Structures are given as structure tokens and as C-alpha cells.
Amino acid sequence: MYESLYSFSGKPFQLTPDPRFFYRSRNHQRALAYMRYGIQQGQGFIVITGDVGTGKSTLVGILFRELEKQNLTAAKIVSTNIKETDLLRMVAAGFGLPFERATKATLLKRLEEHFKACRDEGRRVLLVVDECQNIPARSLEELRMLSNFEYQGEPLLQTFLLGQREFRSTMRSKGFEQLRQRVIAAYHLKPLDATETRRYIEHRLKKVGWVDDPHIEDEVFAGIHRFTDGVPRRINTLCDRLLLNASLDEKHVITTEELETVSSEIELEYGEPAEDEPLQAREVRAAGGAAAAATPAPEVEKLEQRLVAMQNAVESLSRSVAAQVMAQQQGYYARQERRGLSPWAIALGVLGALLLAGGVGAFLLLRS
Numbered sequence: 001m002y003e004s005l006y007s008f009s010g011k012p013f014q015l016t017p018d019p020r021f022f023y024r025s026r027n028h029q030r031a032l033a034y035m036r037y038g039i040q041q042g043q044g045f046i047v048i049t050g051d052v053g054t055g056k057s058t059l060v061g062i063l064f065r066e067l068e069k070q071n072l073t074a075a076k077i078v079s080t081n082i083k084e085t086d087l088l089r090m091v092a093a094g095f096g097l098p099f100e101r102a103t104k105a106t107l108l109k110r111l112e113e114h115f116k117a118c119r120d121e122g123r124r125v126l127l128v129v130d131e132c133q134n135i136p137a138r139s140l141e142e143l144r145m146l147s148n149f150e151y152q153g154e155p156l157l158q159t160f161l162l163g164q165r166e167f168r169s170t171m172r173s174k175g176f177e178q179l180r181q182r183v184i185a186a187y188h189l190k191p192l193d194a195t196e197t198r199r200y201i202e203h204r205l206k207k208v209g210w211v212d213d214p215h216i217e218d219e220v221f222a223g224i225h226r227f228t229d230g231v232p233r234r235i236n237t238l239c240d241r242l243l244l245n246a247s248l249d250e251k252h253v254i255t256t257e258e259l260e261t262v263s264s265e266i267e268l269e270y271g272e273p274a275e276d277e278p279l280q281a282r283e284v285r286a287a288g289g290a291a292a293a294a295t296p297a298p299e300v301e302k303l304e305q306r307l308v309a310m311q312n313a314v315e316s317l318s319r320s321v322a323a324q325v326m327a328q329q330q331g332y333y334a335r336q337e338r339r340g341l342s343p344w345a346i347a348l349g350v351l352g353a354l355l356l357a358g359g360v361g362a363f364l365l366l367r368s
Helices: 026-041 056-067 084-094 104-120 137-146 166-172 177-181 194-207 218-228 232-248 256-271 279-294 297-339 343-367
Strands: 045-050 072-078 124-130 157-163 183-189
Touching (some): 026 045, 026 157, 045 056, 045 166, 056 072, 056 157, 072 084, 084 137, 124 137, 137 157, 137 177, 157 166, 166 177, 177 183, 194 218, 194 232, 218 256
Parallel strands (some): 045 157, 045 183
């Protein structure tokens, strides 16, 4: 929409990863260097982690473009919380192998035969697994077992593991020692700093023919970094909205005023309840939040302690009352037996006494 106003050849801040817009920040260059190093080694695992939107998928796109020039077979899968057999099916599908209704043993055999065939043709095999932070331990172990495939004394498969920050904790967990021993390089992608944020924005704009129209004030670049924390995907979202907002008013200068307007709109969108959320759910959530805010945490703890003490007291009193009633009823039972009453009548009397004891306890609890 704004491309024609500013004579752009395309959208500079689309969310879909596009290697053409890749900005070589220090962090991204180092991460890419680790990945290239792994390709040269041809074995083991390379682990790349980073927060959401830091550019992991873009790095994979860059790497795959480079691999087109090499004699290498590569497959990429996006793993979620899936079981090990389903993961093997995804790997098989990634390499173009049949996988439907195949057992685990069949899948492993097909993969090994495929890897050997690639090696006979002089091609190495690379597997890239994205979104590893949700992968179960047993599925990770299956990936490790795939790395055991060897042919003529050389490993048949190399694997790249990409995941969010929490995947680092997974790798440090107990039970992953064997997998950690096979990691030959690992790198964590960090957000851009303030200087890199500005260069990143200008880099993407120049890719579509930007010649300072619209002009962006220096303070706006600093404000964008503060609002987005230097995360590329957030920068893309904010800058796209900034350009759209400016184009609607046919402005050719983006100031801090436009930045404040757009950033406030984004905060409101993510802070307010969704439009399709039921009204009752909103009211319940609001009431719960109000109640929590009205009752300080220390007061809640005191109330809980008092409630526990009251319950203990009532239970003790109920046991005492029940014991007294039972003692009285034992005497009553003996007297009535001497008078010749039937056992059923006496049992009903005892049951009534027990119900009375329970009623006393409940009454005292309600009064408290």
C-alpha cells in the first residue's frame, strides 16, 4: 500500500524470512560461521538457539542457498511435541522417502539405506531440525541414534538443532550427556544493539530502493530499539506499521510522534482482550484480577492459616462430642437391651446420635 507512495520495489519489512534481506550483524555472522564450520566437519551436532524472532529461520535459508552449490543433500523439519516414531516419519518425509504406515524399524532401515546411497554418490547428508525446544527427550534420543549410522568408517548424517532459549536448559539436563558429547559447536543468537537496529532498518529499506523518503528522524531509530528490544521480527512489525501510518497521511517524514502513536496501538492490541473473547470470560477474569488486587498476599496467607486452625478445632470438637455421645449411647444400649427392645431399634438410636454429632461439628464450622 505504501510502496507506491515511496517508490519502493517491494515490502521491506515482511515477516516471512527472506534471505535477500539478510543483515549480517555480528551475532548472525558468528552463528553462520558456526554452521559453515559444522558443514566442513561433516559430523556431530550444531546447536543454534535464540529468542523468538531473532533470525534462526533466516540463517537456515541463507545456509540452504549456499548448499545448493555443494554436493550435499539437506532436509529441514519443524519439530513440535511429537513422539519419536512420528519424528522419524517427518525425517523420512523430509528426504523424500515413503513413511506412511511404516514401523519404526522400517523407517530406520529406509533412512540408513538412503544415507548410504547418498554417500555412494559422493553426497553428504544434512538434517536441520527447527523448533527443538518442545521436542520430547525420547525424540531427541532418536536423533542421537540416527547419528550412529556409519558407512566405511564415516558418519552418514550430520544434524543442526535450532531452538529457542529454553532448549539450552534442555541440553544441560541430566540424561543428555551422550548428546552433549556429540555437539561440536553451539551458539546463542542475541538481539541487535541500538546501532545494529538502525543499520538493520536502513539495510532493508535500501533493498527496496529507499532514498531517504520517508525521512526517519534519529530519535525514531533509538525509540524503535527501545520498543522492540532489538528483536528483528518485532522491528519488522513496528516499521511496517510506521510506514503504513505515515502513508495514510501522505507524510514523508517519520517523527517520534508517529512512533508513539503506532507503538501505543500495538501495545493496546496485545494488552486488551481479544474481540472474540466471550464477555462472561472477560468479566470473570476482571473480577478475579480485582479480587486479587484488593487482597494483599500477606492477608490471604493469614486468612488461610486461620481457616486451617478453625478446621482443626472443629474436627477436634466433633471427635470429643462424638466420644461423649457414644459413651452415653453405650449406657443407653445396655438399658434398652435390659428392657427387651429389638436390636434394630437400638441401632437406629445409635445412628441418630452419630448424625447429631456430625451436625454439631458442621454448625460450629458455619458459625466460625
